[in-house]
Amino acid sequence: MTIHSRAKVHRMFELVEPIATVTFSDVPNEAFLAIGMRNYWDGYFAGRAAPLGMVPAEVVHAVFYNFADGEVARHIPWVWGKTTPAEAIAVRERGSALALRQLIGELADSAELAQVADLATRAGLSAPTEGRVLYAGLQALDVPEEPVAKLWHAATPLREHRGDGHNAALVANGIGGTEAHVLMALAAGMPAEKFGRIHHLPKAQLDGVVDGLRRRGLVDAAGGFTDTGRATKSRIESLTDELAAPPYDVLTPDELDQLIAGLEPIAAAVEAADH
Known part of the structure; x- marks a missing residue:
């Protein structure tokens, strides 16, 4: 049983989502176009599916869950003729960290961000992987040392852990x-x-x-x-929130409060810059 309230788990979703999804913005997209992707969706599927390895479109379709039939197959396996999963992971991480840095300005170099990145990483790497295919792939990746990249990297497994649970709730x-x-x-x-x-x-x-x-x-x-x-x-x-709780069980209530308080100005800066 989780030690944290459902409201705090849901608040973490609200804060993690804008940070993780900078990966779908212009800077990472341009980085993927620069290595030969034809369009936004090539980069999307190459970057997001890369932790799964070079699996067929049917597997990506099943894991991502909410794309219409045939949409994944327009990009997988074509993208693997232009890049590799390892390169796509690196391109995605570099582009996402750069995008996040640009969006949050001076917060990027604050001591608070480094502390928040450490707490988020503890949470993001702590949950069981059973039944969480995309989360498991992300959990296995190397963690960057640079704080902004580390924060984006931590937000991504937290987001996809919730996403894997959301798919289970839908099923x-x-x-x-x-x-x-x-x-x-x-x-x-x-x-x-x-x-x-x-x-x-x-x-x-x-x-x-x-x-x-x-x-x-x-x-x-x-x-x-x-x-x-x-x-x-x-x-x-409601079930999605319940299933999203395990990563935060590694944190004490005070640590989760510290993480929420630290993420709030970062997420707000991303959202303000995005509008």
């Missing part, structure tokens, strides 16, 4: 990857066809996903949540 509740995006769209008050991660899908395909949710009583005739759908989404999010 347990019978929600597929594309269906999960529809539920995210509805939770944001947006029709599925307007949601960024699925708006590009053919209308017939997306309509079929929504129809499947409607037949199961999760979506109403107007395309919004039913009470059952809303309860299902809430149950998934």
Whole structure:
């Protein structure tokens, strides 16, 4: 049983997410283009899948969970003809650390950031790996010494540990990857066809996903949540928070409070620079 409250575990998600996801920003993208990637998504799949090794598209599709059929195969294994997993890991780390440094300004060289990076690393490397495929791949990587790179590196397994648990929660509740995006769209008050991660899908395909949710009583005739759908989404999010707790069990309550307090200005600086 975790020693920390669900609210603090969820707060860590809110703080880790903007730091980890600088890896999907312009600076790392340009670094991947410079080694021969054709577009953003080549770099995305090369960098994020690299800790899994040179596995086929079917494995990446299963681990990432929420991409529509065929989307991964447009990039894997093509990217491995241009780079290797080891090079992709290095390119991703360098580009992400540089992006994070640019976004947080003078915080990058503060003693507080170095302390936060150490605490985040302790948490990020501490959780059991069973059933956490992407997390296990990240946990096996070398930890950089430079504090900004170390902080980004620690945020990434924390993010993907939660992501592996979120996928398990979706499976347990019978929600597929594309269906999960529809539920995210509805939770944001947006029709599925307007949601960024699925708006590009053919209308017939997306309509079929929504129809499947409607037949199961999760979506109403107007395309919004039913009470059952809303309860299902809430149950998934609650279980995701519960499953995300293990990395933080290595920290005392005071240490987790210190980590949260230290991450708050860093995450705020990233978010402010991103808008």
